Amino acid sequence: MLVSRYSKPEFNPYENDDLVLEDPVGPWRAPRAEGPLASSLAVPGSKSLTNRELVLSALASGPSLLRSPLHSRDTAIMADALRELGTIIDEVPGDGGFGPDWRVTPQELTGGSSIDCGLAGTVMRFVPMIAALALGPVAFDGDPAARKRPMRATIDALRALGVDVTDDGRGTLPFSLYGTGSVEGGPIEVDASSSSQFISALLLVAARFTHGLELRHTGSVLPSLPHIEMTMEVLSARGVEVRHPEPGIWSVAAGAIAARDVDIEPDLSNAAPFLAAALVAGGTVTIDGWPAATTQVGDRLPDLLAAFGATTHRSASSLTIDGGLGALGGGTLSGARLDLGECGELAPALVALAALADGPSTFTGIGHLRGHETDRLAALTTELNALGGSVTELEDGLAIEPKPLHGGVWHSYEDHRMATAGAIIGLAVDDIDIEDIGTTAKTLPEFPALWHNLVHPRAASVDPFSIGIL
Numbered sequence: 122m123l124v125s126r127y128s129k130p131e132f133n134p135y136e137n138d139d140l141v142l143e144d145p146v147g148p149w150r151a152p153r154a155e156g157p158l159a160s161s162l163a164v165p166g167s168k169s170l171t172n173r174e175l176v177l178s179a180l181a182s183g184p185s186l187l188r189s190p191l192h193s194r195d196t197a198i199m200a201d202a203l204r205e206l207g208t209i210i211d212e213v214p215g216d217g218g219f220g221p222d223w224r225v226t227p228q229e230l231t232g233g234s235s236i237d238c239g240l241a242g243t244v245m246r247f248v249p250m251i252a253a254l255a256l257g258p259v260a261f262d263g264d265p266a267a268r269k270r271p272m273r274a275t276i277d278a279l280r281a282l283g284v285d286v287t288d289d290g291r292g293t294l295p296f297s298l299y300g301t302g303s304v305e306g307g308p309i310e311v312d313a314s315s316s317s318q319f320i321s322a323l324l325l326v327a328a329r330f331t332h333g334l335e336l337r338h339t340g341s342v343l344p345s346l347p348h349i350e351m352t353m354e355v356l357s358a359r360g361v362e363v364r365h366p367e368p369g370i371w372s373v374a375a376g377a378i379a380a381r382d383v384d385i386e387p388d389l390s391n392a393a394p395f396l397a398a399a400l401v402a403g404g405t406v407t408i409d410g411w412p413a414a415t416t417q418v419g420d421r422l423p424d425l426l427a428a429f430g431a432t433t434h435r436s437a438s439s440l441t442i443d444g445g446l447g448a449l450g451g452g453t454l455s456g457a458r459l460d461l462g463e464c465g466e467l468a469p470a471l472v473a474l475a476a477l478a479d480g481p482s483t484f485t486g487i488g489h490l491r492g493h494e495t496d497r498l499a500a501l502t503t504e505l506n507a508l509g510g511s512v513t514e515l516e517d518g519l520a521i522e523p524k525p526l527h528g529g530v531w532h533s534y535e536d537h538r539m540a541t542a543g544a545i546i547g548l549a550v551d552d553i554d555i556e557d558i559g560t561t562a563k564t565l566p567e568f569p570a571l572w573h574n575l576v577h578p579r580a581a582s583v584d585p586f587s588i589g590i591l
């Protein structure tokens with residue numbers, strides 16, 4: 122685990138019982154809800170938007186400014202990867218509240234480097250396509266857990282584009298490629314059934330291919346479509362001609378990628394556990410800065426949480442989820458039957474909610490979660506069943522029968538969303554110890570502080586920066 126400039130070693134973690142982060146990989150006692158909530162909070166920038174804008178800025182025709190970017194392990198690793206390829210990325214003071222802005226100055230792309238992808242899907246899938254445009258060898262590897270994530274479609278696509286790749290045939294990290302300084306592009310077929318990121322990766326870079334790209338997805342399913350829509354939107358905003366004439370087909374015209382100063386929206390998927398807390402504890406949780414329109418899948422949360430019994434209020438710049446009395450206050454927390462194929466990254470929070478509901482739930486369309494940070498279907502099943510729950514794995518999802526749960530260790534599997542799912546369970550169940558809460562730094566280093574402030578609104582508020590771990 123890296124300790125970043127966002128860590129403040131002088132912070133005394135014992136000032137707050139539920140902020141024991143002296144050992145960031147040791148257990149963290151999840152705080153129990155004290156009563157109905159009436160909380161407002163802001164969450165830092167979107168991982169998916171920050172890493173897309175970093176990539177496009179590195180490929181653009183001039184310098185770009187990213188305002189309020191996410192500063193987390195995944196975005197730090199993306200910035201470092203782009204720096205390895207020659208891009209200049211400087212911090213400049215910003216007023217976003219969660220760290221500096223980033224000025225990105227593109228340079229000629231250079232090879233001859235080794236890139237650490239950590240456990241970031243966006244880095245391991247997006248950056249090889251950029252490296253293919255550089256001259257020279259680039260090696261890719263990541264965390265031990267990253268070596269289990271599907272990469273076959275990246276390796277096959279690189280070869281189909283004429284790029285030399287050396288790998289061990291397993292279709293995973295590590296591998297190396299040898300860029301010749303340009304990629305012809307043209308027609309290409311890709312099986313992206315295990316991750317939409319294979320499609321986004323090619324679309325993001327394709328305007329810099331000599332002949333652009335005509336891309337056809339050959340698999341039987343395609344998860345996380347809104348993330349591909351997000352990719353198309355950020356490309357259009359930079360003047361790239363991208364089309365999606367029919368399902369499974371995209372084209373990108375060769376041309377310049379415009380430089381752009383851009384405000385990064387808050388990460389609405391990272392808002393999920395906070396909003397879910399309103400249904401457990403009762404009362405309301407408001408996320409400030411909720412965009413009026415967005416391609417982020419987190420914008421589905423009002424509809425998804427309505428299926429569990431929540432109501433939503435929107436203002437011009439915020440969104441409030443009202444959980445009524447909440448499960449702990451004797452209110453209703455309904456089970457739900459949901460296809461989460463478009464928004465799989467929300468599944469861990471919803472599964473935790475379902476485990477505390479009044480009736481059974483079934484979530485489908487999420488077989489691809491087996492290739493996320495960990496096999497999330499197995500991890501959620503194992504952890505909930507170890508606490509007395511009744512969760513069954515389906516071919517493409519989970520069936521959850523709520524049962525009284527007891528305390529115990531909740532393992533995180535180096536997965537930020539597993540850790541935050543455990544915190545939701547801990548609102549309602551005594552003695553839940555989350556192993557490796559520090560793993561939330563993948564996309565939200567401020568999670569323990571923000572969660573503390575949510576659950577203990579009357580206690581002294583903790584500065585999220587005071588315990589950030591990266």
Ligand SMILES: O=C(O)C1=C[C@@H](OP(=O)(O)O)[C@@H](O)[C@H](O)C1
Nearest residue numbers: 169316317318344345348465466
């Ligand atoms: O492109 C992106 O930014 C993402 C796409 C999705 O990946 P999958 O299609 O692999 O689910 C999502 O789950 C991930 O958190 C972020």
Ligand SMILES: C=C(OP(=O)(O)O)C(=O)O
Nearest residue numbers: 240241242243466493494
């Ligand atoms: C699947 C996720 O991440 P990644 O970008 O590493 O794929 C996630 O954040 O839920």
